[in-house]
Amino acid sequence: MSRIGRHAVGSSPACQDSSVAREASSSNGFVKDFFRVVNNGHLGPHQKMTKPADSRLVLLGNPGVGKSALIVRFITSRFIWEYDPTLECTYRHTVMVDDENVTMEILDTAGRGENILQDGNINWGEGFLLVYSTTDRGSFEDILHLHQHIASVKKTQNFSCVLVGNKNDLTHERKVEQEEAEQLAVELSCCFFECSACDGGDAVGEAFKELHRDVVRRRMVNSMRRRRSSAQQMKQVLNKMFTKINS
Numbered sequence: 001m002s003r004i005g006r007h008a009v010g011s012s013p014a015c016q017d018s019s020v021a022r023e024a025s026s027s028n029g030f031v032k033d034f035f036r037v038v039n040n041g042h043l044g045p046h047q048k049m050t051k052p053a054d055s056r057l058v059l060l061g062n063p064g065v066g067k068s069a070l071i072v073r074f075i076t077s078r079f080i081w082e083y084d085p086t087l088e089c090t091y092r093h094t095v096m097v098d099d100e101n102v103t104m105e106i107l108d109t110a111g112r113g114e115n116i117l118q119d120g121n122i123n124w125g126e127g128f129l130l131v132y133s134t135t136d137r138g139s140f141e142d143i144l145h146l147h148q149h150i151a152s153v154k155k156t157q158n159f160s161c162v163l164v165g166n167k168n169d170l171t172h173e174r175k176v177e178q179e180e181a182e183q184l185a186v187e188l189s190c191c192f193f194e195c196s197a198c199d200g201g202d203a204v205g206e207a208f209k210e211l212h213r214d215v216v217r218r219r220m221v222n223s224m225r226r227r228r229s230s231a232q233q234m235k236q237v238l239n240k241m242f243t244k245i246n247s
C-alpha cells in the first residue's frame with residue numbers, strides 16, 4: 001500500500017514544495033501521477049496567488065470519513081486505499097462546470113475537534129463539504145456541530161454547504177440511513193449526496209460542482225443586496241437634502 005506524504009497539521013497547509021511531491025512520488029507510479037495533477041499549484045489559505053480561484057471549498061468531517069479520498073477521486077478519478085492521517089493540504093483544480101472552465105481551491109482539513117475547526121480555515125472557505133461516513137454514526141451526529149461552528153465563525157447561517165455521506169459501497173456496515181441524512185439536509189437547507197470515493201460514480205464530482213454553483217449563486221445574491229442597499233442609502237441622503245432645501 002502506498003502512502004502520500006503531506007504537511008502536518010499546524011504547518012503551512014500549502015503542498016507546492018516539490019520535495020514533498022518527490023518524496024511522495026517515490027512510493028509508486030500512481031502516487032506520482034496524483035502529485036503531478038494536484039501539484040499544478042497547491043495554495044494555502046494565507047498564500048497569495050496570481051489569479052484568484054473561482055471558489056474556495058473546505059472539506060470538514062471526522063477523521064477517517066474519507067475526505068482525502070473524495071478529493072483524490074474528484075481530481076484524479078482514482079482511489080488510494082491509505083493516506084497519511086492528521087495532515088492538511090490545499091489543492092487547486094480546474095474543471096468544467098455547466099460548460100465553463102472553473103478553478104476551485106480545495107482545502108483538505110485533518111485532525112480532530114479544535115484542529116479541523118480552525119477559524120482561519122473557516123473564514124477562508126466560501127463553501128463547505130460536510131462529510132460523514134455511512135458506516136460511522138458518530139461522524140453523522142457530529143455534522144450538526146460542524147454546521148453550528150461554521151455559522152458562529154461566519155456570523156450567519158447563510159453560507160454554502162453540501163452534506164456528503166461517503167463509503168456507501170460498504171453496504172453491510174451501514175449505520176446511517178439515506179432518509180435521515182436527507183432529513184438533516186432539509187434542516188440545514190443544503191444539498192445531499194451519498195457516494196463512495198472507492199467506487200466512484202457521478203455523485204462525488206456532483207457534490208463538488210454543486211457546492212461551487214451554490215458559492216457563485218450566493219456571491220451574486222449578496223453583491224446584488226449590497227448594491228441595492230447602497231442605492232437605498234443614496235436615495236435616503238438625496239431625499240434628506242431635497243427636504244432641507246425645500247424647507
Ligand SMILES: Nc1nc2c(ncn2[C@@H]2O[C@H](COP(=O)(O)OP(=O)(O)OP(=O)(O)O)[C@@H](O)[C@H]2O)c(=O)[nH]1
Pocket residue numbers: 061062063064065066067068069070080081082083084085086087109110111166167168169170195196197198199
Ligand atoms: N470502502 C471505502 N473506503 C473508503 C472510502 N473513502 C475512504 N475510504 C477509506 O477510509 C480510510 C480513511 O480515508 P481518508 O480519505 O484518509 O479519510 P480522512 O477523512 O481524510 O481522514 P483524516 O485525514 O484522518 O481526517 C482510508 O483507509 C480509505 O481508504 C470509500 O468510499 N469506501
